[in-house]
Amino acid sequence: MNKDFAVIGLGRFGGSICRELSKEGMHVLAIDSDEERINEYKNIAYHTVLADSTDEDALKEIGISNFDHVVVAIGENIQASILTAVILTDMGVNKITVKAQNDYHEKILNKIGVHQVVHPERDMGKRLAHNFISSxxxxxxxxxxxxxxxxxxxxxxxxxxxxxxxxxxxxxxxxIVAIKKGHEINVSPSADQELREGDVLIVIGADKDITRFERELVID
Structure with missing residues (x-):
């Protein structure tokens, strides 16, 4: 069943979400105040709208409250991001995900009551740092x-x-929730399973425990 998504802000992050959702066959409304970006996504998104997301009347005219999920991916303009989030929560949008620029921005968004706050730069930094520690x-x-x-x-x-x-x-x-061997994934592996070279483990736990596990068994 297709869901209706709206992506507000078509920078690198919002544009990437728009492209991937569209590839998966989702109906995506792409919204931006920049006409060049709107033109870029006319053949990618299901529908595009040139609009200022801080204008409540414009969002009402679009029918934004009827969408299953609205993603606010506004770039550097934190004020516009917060104001857009406030309008969306007041309108009772089913699910709102907002990109945060920093920890302070994230705190405000959480207080507003958005359903999900993402911090892509910070999260990618953590992922890369762990990869830098060991291949x-x-x-x-x-x-x-x-x-x-x-x-x-x-x-x-x-x-x-x-x-x-x-x-x-x-x-x-x-x-250990799963072990990958090539293209095969063994979920809930048995206790007597012996590990071989090239096996990939999916491990879940508290950060402090994972760090100790990595240092003692993973990092060569």
Whole structure:
């Protein structure tokens, strides 16, 4: 079932979301106050509108409250981002996701009551930092302020050992939720499964526990 999305702000972040949702067959309304950007997305989005999102009447005319999910991806203009978020919450939009520029911006958006705040630059910075530490750390995703999920290659100290021998849950407080072998994914692997070179582990846990796990078993 297709959902109706509206993306406000067609910079790099908003434009990327618009493109990907459109590729997945979603109905996307692309909104921006820049005519050049609107023209760029006319053949990508389901519909485009040149409008100022801080104008409540303009948003009402668009029928923004009828969309399943509205993404506010306004770039450097924090004031416009906040005002747009206020208007959307007042209008009772089903789900609102807003891109935050910094921690202060994020705090304000949370107080306004938007449903989801994303911080792409900060999150990407964390993911890259973990990858810089070791080539065995393939990906990193923050789930909350103190819990994350990581994708790591089995380190040398793990090769040839079974999950029960490593006992990662007891020793580090982390849980292995899946093991990837090439294109195959084994969800909830058995305790006697032996790790081989090239195996990729999906691990979830508290940040402090994941850091200890990475230092002791992953980083060669």
């Amino acid at each position: 065995n750390i393939l990906d990193y995703l923050e789930l909350s302020d103190d819990h994350s999920i990581v994708e790591v290659k089995a380190g040398e100290r793990m090769i040839g050992k079974s999950l029960i021998e490593l006992d990662i849950r007891a020793n580090f407080g982390c849980n």
